[in-house]
Amino acid sequence: MKPNRFPIPFLFLAILALLAALWAGLMRLGWQLPALTPSLALAHGPLMISGFLGILIPLERAVALKQKWMYLPPLLAGLGWLVTLLLPSPPLGPILLNLASLGGVAILIEITRRETALHTVTMLLGALTWFAGNLLWLFGWQIFQVVFFWQGFLVLTIAGERLELSRVLRPSRQSQLLFGCIVAIYLAGILIATFNLQLGTRLNGAALLLLALWSVRNDLAWRNLKHKLPLTRYIAWCLVLGLTWLGIGGGLSLVFGAQIAGPRYDAALHVVFVGFVISMIFGHAPIIFPAILGVPINFQPAFYIHLILLHVSLALRVIADYANWHTLRMWSGLLNEVAILMFIGMTVYSVRKSFAEK
Numbered sequence: 001m002k003p004n005r006f007p008i009p010f011l012f013l014a015i016l017a018l019l020a021a022l023w024a025g026l027m028r029l030g031w032q033l034p035a036l037t038p039s040l041a042l043a044h045g046p047l048m049i050s051g052f053l054g055i056l057i058p059l060e061r062a063v064a065l066k067q068k069w070m071y072l073p074p075l076l077a078g079l080g081w082l083v084t085l086l087l088p089s090p091p092l093g094p095i096l097l098n099l100a101s102l103g104g105v106a107i108l109i110e111i112t113r114r115e116t117a118l119h120t121v122t123m124l125l126g127a128l129t130w131f132a133g134n135l136l137w138l139f140g141w142q143i144f145q146v147v148f149f150w151q152g153f154l155v156l157t158i159a160g161e162r163l164e165l166s167r168v169l170r171p172s173r174q175s176q177l178l179f180g181c182i183v184a185i186y187l188a189g190i191l192i193a194t195f196n197l198q199l200g201t202r203l204n205g206a207a208l209l210l211l212a213l214w215s216v217r218n219d220l221a222w223r224n225l226k227h228k229l230p231l232t233r234y235i236a237w238c239l240v241l242g243l244t245w246l247g248i249g250g251g252l253s254l255v256f257g258a259q260i261a262g263p264r265y266d267a268a269l270h271v272v273f274v275g276f277v278i279s280m281i282f283g284h285a286p287i288i289f290p291a292i293l294g295v296p297i298n299f300q301p302a303f304y305i306h307l308i309l310l311h312v313s314l315a316l317r318v319i320a321d322y323a324n325w326h327t328l329r330m331w332s333g334l335l336n337e338v339a340i341l342m343f344i345g346m347t348v349y350s351v352r353k354s355f356a357e358k
């Protein structure tokens with residue numbers, strides 16, 4: 001592996017977006033913190049989705065495909081979140097974020113053109129939902145009305161990647177068909193939610209639950225829980241816990257239906273965004289970062305500390321949300337963030353050590 005420092009400024013912008021989003025998340029939980037910019041608290045969602053992950057996901061592809069133009073979308077996402085925060089009068093920031101997601105679609109069109117398969121089409125659909133959500137947001141739709149599109153970006157991207165990585169299990173035609181049907185129900189849920197939020201939310205929930213159940217038979221992660229290699233075992237735990245939260249999130253949306261604000265809105269969103277997405281990031285980091293930077297991440301048993309902290313604190317946050325227990329919600333949300341910061345700290349430490357040794 002050859003060390004590659006070129007993506008470092010992009011990663012720096014992504015981590016900065018994450019830190020700003022975490023600060024905003026604490027404000028939204030009720031912690032009394034200085035508002036660093038007037039729009040910070042309200043920008044939490046866009047910063048997480050289009051800032052942090054909108055840089056990271058296209059960046060991984062730009063590095064993998066070694067195409068210069070593919071660095072443009074992560075660059076636009078980086079400029080977009082900065083402008084959204086620093087120039088409060090829209091729409092320049094949202095326009096840049098729209099262009100970033102349009103670039104994300106272009107990258108996936110190229111990937112799908114090179115290899116037309118169920119997993120690439122799923123990821124393309126994910127990029128399209130990101131763009132569609134951003135477009136509606138630019139035209140003034142409320143975040144609770146577009147959040148399923150943003151969720152679609154992350155869920156379909158990760159589902160597509162998992163499908164690709166699980167190809168070694170040679171999924172049967174039947175299970176691929178089932179996967180395709182679940183994706184179709186999921187997309188129908190997102191579209192229906194734009195005019196019938198209740199029905200759309202329940203369909204969305206049903207699809208997430210089905211996807212989690214589908215993974216039990218078809219995702220490699222479940223078989224690797226007892227793998228003899230410690231890193232493979234750790235990754236499997238991250239993925240299985242994430243998939244479990246995906247199923248729980250689906251179940252909650254199916255049973256309780258649409259939420260547009262308040263603690264139950266918080267639970268419905270973060271069971272998927274923190275429980276599923278962040279756990280998947282914890283699990284994929286030891287694969288993605290070496291691919292981006294060309295240096296290994298050495299597994300440490302201490303990685304389990306942030307993993308356990310993330311899931312225990314999220315369980316407490318969901319309990320607090322449903323019990324309307326404000327103080328517990330504030331503290332458990334804070335601990336979610338501590339877990340993420342510990343993960344970032346350990347990853348940066350491991351990467352720096354590997355660069356120093358090269």
Ligand code: HEM
Binds near residue numbers: 026144
């Ligand atoms: C890890 C710590 C996090 C904390 C403490 C946090 C906190 C919050 C809070 C308190 C809200 C408002 C909920 C309400 O209205 O009651 C919120 C909304 C939201 N969060 Fe998070 N969040 C976190 C992580 C994430 C992540 C990882 C993502 C995405 C990947 C995310 C995406 C969103 C979105 C899209 C909204 C909706 C924003 C809106 O309606 O304005 N959050 N978050």
